[in-house]
Amino acid sequence: MIETLLRIFPQGDFSLIAVILGMPLLGAIVNGVFGARIGKPGVRFMALAAIGISFFACVLSFLALDKVVGAGGGEHAELVHGKLAWTAWEWMSATTFGGASIPIQFRFSIDALSGIMMLVVTGVGFLIHLYATSYMEKDPGFARFFAYLNLFVFSMLVLILGDNLPVLFVGWEGVGLCSYLLIGFWFEAEKNAAAGKKAFIANRIGDFGLILAMALLVYYTGSLDWDGIQQHAGELITKTNAQGKLDTVSIWPVGGGSYGLVFGWINLSFLNKTLAITGATAVGLCLLLGCTGKSAQLPLYVWLPDAMAGPTPVSALIHAATMVTAGVYLVCRLSFVFAMSPFVMACVGGIGALTALLAATIALVQNDIKKVLAYSTVSQLGFMFIGVGAGAFTAGFFHVLTHAFFKACLFLGAGSVIHAMHARIHDDDASQDMRNMGGLKKYLPYTYWTFFVSTLAIAGMPLLSGFFSKDEILYRAYINKTVSPQMDRALKSFGVWEQPDWFGPVLYTVGVIAATMTAFYMFRCFLLTFHGDFRGWTIGRPSQISNPHHDDGGHGHHHEDLTTPGRAPHESPWQMTVPLLVLATFAALVGYLNPGLLGHKIHFLGNALDHWLHPVFRDTIEGAGRMVALRAEHLVHGAKVPAEISHEALEHVEHMEPILMLGGISAFAIGVGIAYWMYVKEKGAPAKALAAKFPGVHRFLLNKWYVDELYDEVVLSSVDALADTAAAADRTIVDGILARLTALIASFTGTIFRAFQTGVVHTYSAIMVVGLAALGVFFFRPHAEATVRKLGADYQLTAAPGMGYKYRWDLDGKGFDEKQLLSSTDIQHKVTLEEGKTKTVRLEVENAFGRRGIREFVLTRAESTKTIEVGKNAQ
Amino acid sequence: MMITSDSYVFVAAILFIIGGIGFLARRNVLVQLMSIEIMLNAVNLTLVAFNRSRPENHSGQIFAFFLIAAEAAEVAVGLAIVLSLFRLRRSVRSDEADSLRN
Numbered sequence: 001m002i003e004t005l006l007r008i009f010p011q012g013d014f015s016l017i018a019v020i021l022g023m024p025l026l027g028a029i030v031n032g033v034f035g036a037r038i039g040k041p042g043v044r045f046m047a048l049a050a051i052g053i054s055f056f057a058c059v060l061s062f063l064a065l066d067k068v069v070g071a072g073g074g075e076h077a078e079l080v081h082g083k084l085a086w087t088a089w090e091w092m093s094a095t096t097f098g099g100a101s102i103p104i105q106f107r108f109s110i111d112a113l114s115g116i117m118m119l120v121v122t123g124v125g126f127l128i129h130l131y132a133t134s135y136m137e138k139d140p141g142f143a144r145f146f147a148y149l150n151l152f153v154f155s156m157l158v159l160i161l162g163d164n165l166p167v168l169f170v171g172w173e174g175v176g177l178c179s180y181l182l183i184g185f186w187f188e189a190e191k192n193a194a195a196g197k198k199a200f201i202a203n204r205i206g207d208f209g210l211i212l213a214m215a216l217l218v219y220y221t222g223s224l225d226w227d228g229i230q231q232h233a234g235e236l237i238t239k240t241n242a243q244g245k246l247d248t249v250s251i252w253p254v255g256g257g258s259y260g261l262v263f264g265w266i267n268l269s270f271l272n273k274t275l276a277i278t279g280a281t282a283v284g285l286c287l288l289l290g291c292t293g294k295s296a297q298l299p300l301y302v303w304l305p306d307a308m309a310g311p312t313p314v315s316a317l318i319h320a321a322t323m324v325t326a327g328v329y330l331v332c333r334l335s336f337v338f339a340m341s342p343f344v345m346a347c348v349g350g351i352g353a354l355t356a357l358l359a360a361t362i363a364l365v366q367n368d369i370k371k372v373l374a375y376s377t378v379s380q381l382g383f384m385f386i387g388v389g390a391g392a393f394t395a396g397f398f399h400v401l402t403h404a405f406f407k408a409c410l411f412l413g414a415g416s417v418i419h420a421m422h423a424r425i426h427d428d429d430a431s432q433d434m435r436n437m438g439g440l441k442k443y444l445p446y447t448y449w450t451f452f453v454s455t456l457a458i459a460g461m462p463l464l465s466g467f468f469s470k471d472e473i474l475y476r477a478y479i480n481k482t483v484s485p486q487m488d489r490a491l492k493s494f495g496v497w498e499q500p501d502w503f504g505p506v507l508y509t510v511g512v513i514a515a516t517m518t519a520f521y522m523f524r525c526f527l528l529t530f531h532g533d534f535r536g537w538t539i540g541r542p543s544q545i546s547n548p549h550h551d552d553g554g555h556g557h558h559h560e561d562l563t564t565p566g567r568a569p570h571e572s573p574w575q576m577t578v579p580l581l582v583l584a585t586f587a588a589l590v591g592y593l594n595p596g597l598l599g600h601k602i603h604f605l606g607n608a609l610d611h612w613l614h615p616v617f618r619d620t621i622e623g624a625g626r627m628v629a630l631r632a633e634h635l636v637h638g639a640k641v642p643a644e645i646s647h648e649a650l651e652h653v654e655h656m657e658p659i660l661m662l663g664g665i666s667a668f669a670i671g672v673g674i675a676y677w678m679y680v681k682e683k684g685a686p687a688k689a690l691a692a693k694f695p696g697v698h699r700f701l702l703n704k705w706y707v708d709e710l711y712d713e714v715v716l717s718s719v720d721a722l723a724d725t726a727a728a729a730d731r732t733i734v735d736g737i738l739a740r741l742t743a744l745i746a747s748f749t750g751t752i753f754r755a756f757q758t759g760v761v762h763t764y765s766a767i768m769v770v771g772l773a774a775l776g777v778f779f780f781r782p783h784a785e786a787t788v789r790k791l792g793a794d795y796q797l798t799a800a801p802g803m804g805y806k807y808r809w810d811l812d813g814k815g816f817d818e819k820q821l822l823s824s825t826d827i828q829h830k831v832t833l834e835e836g837k838t839k840t841v842r843l844e845v846e847n848a849f850g851r852r853g854i855r856e857f858v859l860t861r862a863e864s865t866k867t868i869e870v871g872k873n874a875q
Numbered sequence: 876m877m878i879t880s881d882s883y884v885f886v887a888a889i890l891f892i893i894g895g896i897g898f899l900a901r902r903n904v905l906v907q908l909m910s911i912e913i914m915l916n917a918v919n920l921t922l923v924a925f926n927r928s929r930p931e932n933h934s935g936q937i938f939a940f941f942l943i944a945a946e947a948a949e950v951a952v953g954l955a956i957v958l959s960l961f962r963l964r965r966s967v968r969s970d971e972a973d974s975l976r977n
Contacts, residue, residue: 758973759972759973759975761907761970762902762970765899766899
């Protein structure tokens with residue numbers, strides 16, 4: 001059957017991709033344009049069918065891909081790096097600096113990496129769509145919501161399946177747009193609209209990096225598609241300029257200037273030190289900027305927590321499972337570029353570690369259930385960055401995969417909880433506050449169990465998915481070390497940054513601390529929500545919360561007795577619980593795709609994902625000159641730069657894995673233990689005591705390290721200052737001087753001309769007659785005019801034309817030859833002059849009325865300067 | 876007696892001047908329109924007259940036909956304007972039609 005499929009859609013022209021991409025787009029168009037006409041059932045059917053068919057096509061494509069890469073050849077068969085590609089159309093062509101033209105095609109491809117990603121996006125996407133049909137049922141913007149959501153899936157698929165950076169960028173911007181639209185979905189509230197703008201602007205900063213990276217890649221590698229970049233990735237380091245020197249990117253001095261000044265005893269000559277980075281580092285840093293924007297890493301993570309202003313299914317789909325992992329996907333996609341520069345790899349890992357830690361500390365104290373999950377997402381994304389930064393691309397991507405399931409499940413569970421709370425409270429903030437929850441286990445059994453499984457998974461419970469992926473990351477972070485390919489090539493002319501040996505262990509330690517916090521805050525969230533007693537019986541209605549003094553009486557709504565128990569929270573309908581169950585199942589089991597050590601020990605499990613993705617990352621990890629070397633080589637042999645990894649070192653590393661695994665297990669045990677003790681044993685008393693004991697720290701964390709305030713003070717205020725300056729300049733210079741001066745001139749001229757505008761036909765006709773008479777006089781008089789041009793030693797005289805004009809020339813200044821007749825064709829003449837000589841030339845003109853005029857030209861050629869003087873009229 | 880083109884041009888010039896003075900001096904829009912017609916006809920006359928000295932083609936005569944057509948159109952538009960002016964002002968005096976002043 002798959003053979004038939006591959007016959008219909010050959011590998012190089014796999015147009016089934018059009019179905020995968022086209023259905024969500026169709027859904028977006030139909031729901032967006034005809035949403036109101038087809039009604040809610042129609043919108044629901046269209047949205048679900050679009051994503052469902054797309055998912056089905058993805059599954060078929062994946063099976064075909066399985067055939068193409070040769071996975072059918074048994075467990076240990078070597079896979080090939082095959083892809084299914086489809087070119088939609090030729091988009092444009094870019095011109096390189098060398099003048100070569102790079103065709104940029106609208107081309108899509110499915111390979112091992114994008115294949116898994118597209119299954120996740122459409123699969124999880126379908127479940128979330130199903131969930132949303134119930135969650136958003138009462139919303140007046142139902143059709144608009146699904147139009148956006150379908151458009152998002154389309155953009156995300158473009159991002160994933162794009163075969164080159166520009167197409168990826170189209171998807172990248174598309175998901176950014178959809179994210180913006182969906183965060184601000186309830187735009188009536190100012191804060192939601194502001195959150196959308198914040199996300200958009202933060203992403204824009206990242207996109208700037210991505211565009212720069214594209215330009216640099218065109219310069220260095222001369223291509224923008226994955227295969228081309230990979231083929232020429234070596235150029236990023238070895239490209240030489242016209243002088244035969246390495247073509248590096250100069251960071252300092254800016255603009256090649258000289259800043260080393262010496263003012264008396266102030267010596268600034270150290271400013272003359274130059275700093276240059278390789279193309280690989282430059283491209284990597286630019287790409288990293290793009291990834292930090294999209295994947296919410298330091299310093300651009302601030303938008304993601306605010307993005308929770310959107311509807312919860314959006315948070316689950318866009319801001320947890322798919323879009324925010326685009327940055328990790330891009331690092332994996334361009335792993336061969338990142339691995340070229342140890343510095344960039346260290347930056348990726350370092351930023352990931354810092355983000356994981358920072359976000360985890362903030363998540364410890366948040367009270368809003370969605371905020372906890374948001375910071376948890378930022379933190380988990382940090383873990384993924386640690387993984388890919390350590391060169392463990394498979395591990396990082398594995399965490400993308402597992403995170404997509406457990407975090408989507410957690411968000412949907414939170415949505416289910418909010419749904420239940422909202423039915424009682426009717427206030428967005430209060431219904432998300434965990435202080436109002438508790439004891440929901442009794443009322444929401446399905447939500448409870450699925451949330452529980454996913455919490456265990458994210459906290460790193462052994463044998464669940466989060467445990468396997470997180471441990472793989474931590475283990476690789478400890479043992480891996482990126483070695484610059486420059487060292488191999490002994491390019492001594494260029495100082496090479498080397499990753500210090502302590503870097504891996506530090507990443508590991510930070511990761512374990514963050515993992516401990518993860519286990520703690522996730523269980524805190526879980527226990528506060530589902531265990532204990534329900535605290536939400538006596539919370540006020542919105543009228544009480546937002547407007548306590550506005551009770552003007554007379555309405556039953558305001559006089560509800562809020563101290564008596566209301567209706568009990570209820571479980572959500574099947575459209576919401578079924579996705580939860582499916583996702584929870586996957587959250588528990590998806591780890592067995594790549595159980596790491598367990599896979600090595602127990603044979604039938606195997607490490608399927610590692611095997612599957614191996615061809616994608618093989619060149620990066622093993623390829624000549626761009627290896628991610630194992631730190632163990634250094635430990636065993638003390639060799640600074642291992643030429644290749646010995647068997648001995650590999651064995652050593654394998655022995656370390658169980659030991660390093662203890663870190664992850666203890667992180668889970670400690671985190672969960674503390675949470676259990678604090679919130680179940682002691683009913684939350686230690687948490688309150690701790691907050692009371694360290695109010696500063698608590699406030700600091702509750703206010704998210706004041707990062708938003710810091711950005712307000714530093715970035716926003718400087719931008720505001722710039723804007724104020726520009727506005728002042730606009731008011732005084734543009735408005736004040738330019739505009740008013742122009743207006744003044746115009747109005748003054750108008751005042752003069754207005755006098756002529758009598759509106760009386762006679763005046764106009766009289767003026768016309770006078771004008772005609774003047775024109776007649778002008779034509780009646782002869783005009784002997786000529787232009788003089790200097791051509792080297794010659795002067796070229798050209799007589800001005802006129803109606804019926806005849807010409808006669810006196811070129812030597814001796815007077816006209818009276819016998820010579822005037823000729824109408826005798827227009828041009830050349831006069832040769834020696835230096836320092838002067839000559840008089842006369843032109844006689846006769847017009848159609850037989851009137852004659854003479855003009856005299858005095859030509860002077862100066863000694864050195866070349867000036868000519870044109871004489872006076874001698875008529 | 877041979878009638879030369881000079882005579883035609885002379886007659887045309889007189890017609891043109893009559894038309895011009897009529898246009899400038901009279902205040903009745905209808906009379907002004909007629910003056911314009913006289914001037915245009917003077918031009919037509921010169922075109923036809925000069926065409927006689929160029930037997931190889933008939934550009935001048937054809938030009939005259941085009942001018943006659945243009946005159947007809949001009950008169951149609953002009954009379955329509957005069958009509959609406961009369962409706963507006965109850966008068967066809969051109970010095971009273973000064974709504975476009977300043």
